[in-house]
Protein backbone atom coordinates (compact mmCIF):
# COMPACT_ATOMS: atom_id res chain seq x y z
CA UNK A 1 0.00 0.00 0.00
CA UNK A 2 1.31 3.44 -0.93
CA UNK A 3 2.09 5.93 1.82
CA UNK A 4 0.41 9.35 1.86
CA UNK A 5 3.71 10.92 0.79
CA UNK A 6 4.08 8.53 -2.15
CA UNK A 7 0.51 9.23 -3.26
CA UNK A 8 1.12 12.98 -3.14
CA UNK A 9 4.37 12.66 -5.09
CA UNK A 10 2.81 10.44 -7.76
CA UNK A 11 -0.22 12.71 -8.02
CA UNK A 12 2.10 15.64 -8.80
CA UNK A 13 4.03 13.53 -11.31
CA UNK A 14 0.79 12.48 -13.04
CA UNK A 15 -0.13 16.12 -13.74
CA UNK A 16 2.05 15.84 -16.87
CA UNK A 17 1.04 12.27 -17.83
CA UNK A 18 -1.68 11.30 -20.28
CA UNK A 19 -4.95 9.73 -19.06
CA UNK A 20 -3.94 6.48 -20.77
CA UNK A 21 -0.63 6.38 -18.85
CA UNK A 22 -2.42 6.98 -15.56
CA UNK A 23 -4.97 4.23 -16.25
CA UNK A 24 -2.20 1.80 -17.22
CA UNK A 25 -0.43 2.58 -13.95
CA UNK A 26 -3.69 2.03 -12.00
CA UNK A 27 -4.36 -1.33 -13.64
CA UNK A 28 -0.77 -2.48 -13.21
CA UNK A 29 -0.78 -1.47 -9.55
CA UNK A 30 -4.26 -2.57 -8.43
CA UNK A 31 -5.75 -5.16 -10.78
CA UNK A 32 -8.01 -7.04 -9.95
CA UNK A 33 -8.95 -4.73 -7.07
CA UNK A 34 -9.74 -1.72 -9.24
CA UNK A 35 -13.05 -0.50 -10.68
CA UNK A 36 -14.34 2.58 -12.45
CA UNK A 37 -17.65 4.40 -12.19
CA UNK A 38 -19.59 5.78 -15.12
CA UNK A 39 -22.86 7.61 -15.68
CA UNK A 40 -22.87 6.61 -19.36
CA UNK A 41 -23.30 10.08 -20.77
CA UNK A 42 -21.35 11.66 -23.62
CA UNK A 43 -18.58 12.95 -21.35
CA UNK A 44 -18.12 9.43 -19.96
CA UNK A 45 -17.41 7.84 -23.32
CA UNK A 46 -13.66 8.67 -23.69
CA UNK A 47 -12.77 7.17 -20.30
CA UNK A 48 -14.90 4.08 -21.00
CA UNK A 49 -13.18 3.77 -24.38
CA UNK A 50 -9.69 3.95 -22.85
CA UNK A 51 -10.35 1.71 -19.86
CA UNK A 52 -12.08 -1.04 -21.81
CA UNK A 53 -9.16 -1.13 -24.24
CA UNK A 54 -6.50 -1.20 -21.53
CA UNK A 55 -8.17 -3.83 -19.34
CA UNK A 56 -11.06 -5.85 -20.66
CA UNK A 57 -13.37 -6.99 -17.89
CA UNK A 58 -12.55 -4.16 -15.50
CA UNK A 59 -15.73 -3.60 -13.46
CA UNK A 60 -17.68 -0.46 -14.36
CA UNK A 61 -20.12 0.65 -11.68
CA UNK A 62 -23.34 2.22 -12.97
CA UNK A 63 -25.67 3.67 -10.35
CA UNK A 64 -29.22 2.81 -11.31
CA UNK A 65 -31.21 5.39 -9.36
CA UNK A 66 -34.51 4.48 -11.00
CA UNK A 67 -34.77 8.09 -12.22
CA UNK A 68 -32.69 7.80 -15.42
CA UNK A 69 -33.88 8.86 -18.86
CA UNK A 70 -34.67 5.76 -20.89
CA UNK A 71 -32.15 7.10 -23.44
CA UNK A 72 -29.40 6.71 -20.82
CA UNK A 73 -30.38 3.12 -20.13
CA UNK A 74 -30.50 2.32 -23.85
CA UNK A 75 -27.13 4.01 -24.45
CA UNK A 76 -25.65 2.04 -21.55
CA UNK A 77 -26.99 -1.21 -23.02
CA UNK A 78 -25.65 -0.42 -26.46
CA UNK A 79 -22.14 0.52 -25.29
CA UNK A 80 -21.95 -2.40 -22.87
CA UNK A 81 -22.84 -4.77 -25.66
CA UNK A 82 -20.65 -3.21 -28.38
CA UNK A 83 -17.56 -2.83 -26.17
CA UNK A 84 -18.18 -5.87 -23.96
CA UNK A 85 -18.10 -3.73 -20.82
CA UNK A 86 -18.38 -5.46 -17.47
CA UNK A 87 -21.14 -3.19 -16.13
CA UNK A 88 -22.22 -3.68 -12.54
CA UNK A 89 -25.49 -1.98 -11.61
CA UNK A 90 -25.74 -0.45 -8.16
CA UNK A 91 -29.06 0.09 -6.38
CA UNK A 92 -30.23 1.76 -3.19
CA UNK A 93 -30.30 -0.29 0.00
CA UNK A 94 -33.66 -2.08 0.24
CA UNK A 95 -34.17 -0.60 3.73
CA UNK A 96 -35.04 2.66 1.95
CA UNK A 97 -37.68 1.08 -0.31
CA UNK A 98 -40.82 2.04 1.60
CA UNK A 99 -39.63 5.61 2.16
CA UNK A 100 -38.43 5.96 -1.44
CA UNK A 101 -41.66 4.63 -2.90
CA UNK A 102 -43.77 6.92 -0.72
CA UNK A 103 -41.72 9.94 -1.83
CA UNK A 104 -40.81 8.98 -5.40
CA UNK A 105 -42.05 12.16 -7.05
CA UNK A 106 -41.28 14.67 -4.33
CA UNK A 107 -37.91 13.52 -2.98
CA UNK A 108 -35.68 14.81 -5.83
CA UNK A 109 -37.33 18.23 -5.53
CA UNK A 110 -37.77 18.48 -1.75
CA UNK A 111 -34.42 17.08 -0.68
CA UNK A 112 -32.07 16.30 -3.57
CA UNK A 113 -29.15 15.79 -1.18
CA UNK A 114 -30.96 13.01 0.64
CA UNK A 115 -32.19 11.58 -2.66
CA UNK A 116 -28.62 11.52 -4.05
CA UNK A 117 -27.32 10.11 -0.78
CA UNK A 118 -29.59 7.09 -0.68
CA UNK A 119 -29.64 6.46 -4.46
CA UNK A 120 -26.01 7.24 -5.33
CA UNK A 121 -23.64 7.81 -2.43
CA UNK A 122 -24.58 4.85 -0.22
CA UNK A 123 -24.62 2.27 -3.06
CA UNK A 124 -21.23 3.50 -4.29
CA UNK A 125 -19.74 3.44 -0.78
CA UNK A 126 -20.89 -0.15 -0.45
CA UNK A 127 -19.56 -1.26 -3.86
CA UNK A 128 -16.17 0.33 -3.30
CA UNK A 129 -15.60 -1.70 -0.15
CA UNK A 130 -14.59 -4.58 -2.47
CA UNK A 131 -11.80 -2.71 -4.29
CA UNK A 132 -8.67 -0.75 -3.46
CA UNK A 133 -8.79 1.76 -6.31
CA UNK A 134 -11.61 3.72 -7.97
CA UNK A 135 -11.19 5.33 -11.40
CA UNK A 136 -13.46 8.33 -11.88
CA UNK A 137 -13.98 10.57 -14.92
CA UNK A 138 -14.23 13.99 -13.24
CA UNK A 139 -12.50 17.04 -14.78
CA UNK A 140 -11.31 20.23 -13.10
CA UNK A 141 -13.18 22.43 -15.58
CA UNK A 142 -16.59 20.98 -14.63
CA UNK A 143 -17.37 22.50 -11.20
CA UNK A 144 -15.79 24.65 -8.50
CA UNK A 145 -15.53 21.55 -6.26
CA UNK A 146 -13.77 19.50 -8.94
CA UNK A 147 -11.37 22.39 -9.65
CA UNK A 148 -9.60 21.53 -6.39
CA UNK A 149 -9.40 17.77 -6.90
CA UNK A 150 -6.11 15.88 -7.26
CA UNK A 151 -5.28 13.11 -9.71
CA UNK A 152 -4.72 10.69 -6.84
CA UNK A 153 -6.82 11.11 -3.70
CA UNK A 154 -6.42 8.81 -0.70
CA UNK A 155 -9.63 8.20 1.23
CA UNK A 156 -9.57 7.59 4.98
CA UNK A 157 -10.46 3.90 4.61
CA UNK A 158 -7.47 3.22 2.33
CA UNK A 159 -9.35 3.48 -0.96
CA UNK A 160 -7.45 5.37 -3.66
CA UNK A 161 -9.51 7.55 -5.99
CA UNK A 162 -7.88 8.06 -9.39
CA UNK A 163 -8.98 10.89 -11.70
CA UNK A 164 -7.12 10.38 -15.02
CA UNK A 165 -9.08 13.03 -16.95
CA UNK A 166 -8.74 15.75 -14.33
CA UNK A 167 -6.67 18.04 -16.59
CA UNK A 168 -8.80 17.53 -19.66
CA UNK A 169 -11.14 20.26 -20.89
CA UNK A 170 -14.43 20.11 -22.72
CA UNK A 171 -12.41 20.63 -25.92
CA UNK A 172 -10.19 17.61 -25.14
CA UNK A 173 -13.28 15.42 -24.76
CA UNK A 174 -14.66 16.69 -28.08
CA UNK A 175 -11.32 16.12 -29.85
CA UNK A 176 -10.97 12.57 -28.51
CA UNK A 177 -14.56 11.75 -29.47
CA UNK A 178 -13.99 13.00 -33.02
CA UNK A 179 -10.59 11.35 -33.47
CA UNK A 180 -11.98 7.98 -32.38
CA UNK A 181 -15.43 8.42 -33.94
CA UNK A 182 -17.15 7.65 -30.64
CA UNK A 183 -20.94 7.57 -30.12
CA UNK A 184 -22.78 10.30 -28.18
CA UNK A 185 -25.62 9.98 -25.70
CA UNK A 186 -28.91 10.29 -27.68
CA UNK A 187 -29.93 13.44 -25.78
CA UNK A 188 -26.66 15.31 -26.39
CA UNK A 189 -27.73 16.96 -29.63
CA UNK A 190 -31.01 18.00 -27.97
CA UNK A 191 -29.10 20.27 -25.57
CA UNK A 192 -28.44 17.86 -22.72
CA UNK A 193 -24.70 18.48 -22.38
CA UNK A 194 -24.50 16.75 -19.00
CA UNK A 195 -27.08 14.06 -18.27
CA UNK A 196 -28.09 12.90 -14.83
CA UNK A 197 -31.46 11.78 -13.51
CA UNK A 198 -34.53 12.99 -15.41
CA UNK A 199 -36.08 15.07 -12.56
CA UNK A 200 -32.79 16.96 -12.11
CA UNK A 201 -31.60 17.56 -15.67
CA UNK A 202 -32.67 20.11 -18.28
CA UNK A 203 -31.44 21.03 -21.76
CA UNK A 204 -29.13 24.07 -21.98
CA UNK A 205 -27.80 26.49 -24.58
CA UNK A 206 -24.57 25.93 -26.51
CA UNK A 207 -22.75 28.67 -24.58
CA UNK A 208 -23.90 27.62 -21.10
CA UNK A 209 -21.61 25.83 -18.64
CA UNK A 210 -21.55 22.11 -19.33
CA UNK A 211 -23.29 21.28 -16.04
CA UNK A 212 -25.72 24.25 -15.99
CA UNK A 213 -28.60 21.86 -16.67
CA UNK A 214 -28.00 19.79 -13.53
CA UNK A 215 -30.21 20.72 -10.51
CA UNK A 216 -30.74 24.07 -12.28
CA UNK A 217 -31.83 26.85 -9.90
CA UNK A 218 -31.59 24.63 -6.82
CA UNK A 219 -28.15 25.67 -5.55
CA UNK A 220 -26.71 22.19 -6.01
CA UNK A 221 -23.93 21.27 -8.43
CA UNK A 222 -22.73 17.85 -7.23
CA UNK A 223 -24.50 14.61 -6.37
CA UNK A 224 -22.18 13.96 -3.43
CA UNK A 225 -19.95 11.28 -4.94
CA UNK A 226 -17.14 13.78 -5.35
CA UNK A 227 -17.66 15.87 -2.22
CA UNK A 228 -17.24 15.54 1.54
CA UNK A 229 -20.65 13.85 1.73
CA UNK A 230 -19.06 10.78 0.20
CA UNK A 231 -16.54 10.54 3.02
CA UNK A 232 -19.31 10.45 5.64
CA UNK A 233 -19.71 6.77 6.14
CA UNK A 234 -23.23 6.52 7.44
CA UNK A 235 -26.47 8.42 7.60
CA UNK A 236 -25.86 9.68 11.14
CA UNK A 237 -22.78 11.55 9.91
CA UNK A 238 -24.36 12.75 6.67
CA UNK A 239 -27.69 13.82 8.19
CA UNK A 240 -26.72 17.47 8.58
CA UNK A 241 -26.87 17.73 4.76
CA UNK A 242 -30.55 16.80 4.63
CA UNK A 243 -33.81 18.65 5.22
CA UNK A 244 -36.25 15.77 5.72
CA UNK A 245 -36.51 14.04 9.07
CA UNK A 246 -34.64 10.88 8.15
CA UNK A 247 -34.77 9.48 11.69
CA UNK A 248 -38.17 8.04 10.76
CA UNK A 249 -36.80 5.76 8.11
CA UNK A 250 -33.76 4.12 9.71
Ligand code: SF4
Nearest residue numbers: 108112115116197200
Ligand atom coordinates in the same frame (compact mmCIF):
# COMPACT_ATOMS: atom_id res chain seq x y z
S1 SF4 B 1 -29.89 13.38 -9.36
FE1 SF4 B 1 -31.98 13.92 -8.68
S2 SF4 B 1 -33.26 12.10 -8.94
FE2 SF4 B 1 -31.07 11.48 -9.12
S3 SF4 B 1 -30.55 10.75 -7.11
FE3 SF4 B 1 -29.96 12.93 -7.20
S4 SF4 B 1 -31.76 14.12 -6.48
FE4 SF4 B 1 -32.42 11.99 -6.89
